[in-house]
Amino acid sequence: MSRAFVKETDGDLPGDLPELPVSPHPNYVTARGLELLRTRLADAARRRGERDLPAIERAHIEREMRWLRARIESAMVVTPGGGALEQVGFGMRVEIADADDRRFRYRIVGEDEADPERGLISHVSPLARALLGARIGETRVWPRPAGDLEVEVVALDAGP
Incomplete structure (x- = not known):
């Protein structure tokens, strides 16, 4: 059997x-x-x-x-770098805006800490990969299943 x-x-x-x-x-x-x-x-x-x-x-x-x-x-x-915040990095909170000025805030964290509903995204997520290294005022393309979305980095914060 x-x-x-x-x-x-x-x-x-x-x-x-x-x-x-x-x-x-x-x-x-x-x-x-x-x-x-x-x-x-x-x-x-x-x-x-x-x-x-x-x-x-x-x-x-x-x-x-x-x-x-x-x-x-x-x-x-990894801790966010001190001093002036020049570009998006691991551990940072980033605020982005789309073409309609809808704003979204995310913190880039490790895979095990990620919780998108709470604004915590994994560093290997498509959005984080698109944003890493971007500077305030820079636009990046967020590849999404619903279609690509161009977003602008409007603010950075390394605080808790």
């Missing part, structure tokens, strides 16, 4: 879990992003220590912990 039709037990599944994928990009992080990874690892360790945890759940947590350790070990903390 094919294994596809056999009900697995908790004892059979943990070894079958594939590892979580690790990004091929450099693991640039903000100080906040590194702290978030460490907090997630501590939380996972706490969950792993709970009594009567099913084997499959423990396996998921241990896999998550391996992934988090790898991300923490490969993390390269």
Whole structure:
């Protein structure tokens, strides 16, 4: 009989879990992003220590912990440069405007910290790649699935 039709037990599944994928990009992080990874690892360790945890759940947590350790070990903390803000860089908040003067504010962060709904975009996202290195007043093309959008960099901020 094919294994596809056999009900697995908790004892059979943990070894079958594939590892979580690790990004091929450099693991640039903000100080906040590194702290978030460490907090997630501590939380996972706490969950792993709970009594009567099913084997499959423990396996998921241990896999998550391996992934988090790898991300923490490969993390390269980058802080926005001090002094005058001349161009868009990692960790900076950038305000952009489209042709209709609609404004958008984003902070460029590491992949694990990204949360577009909160204005945190990954440094490898199409928008961040378009903006990195741009100066105030410069226009760049934001490649989007809905169509390219030309945006102008109107402000930069390196603050928290």
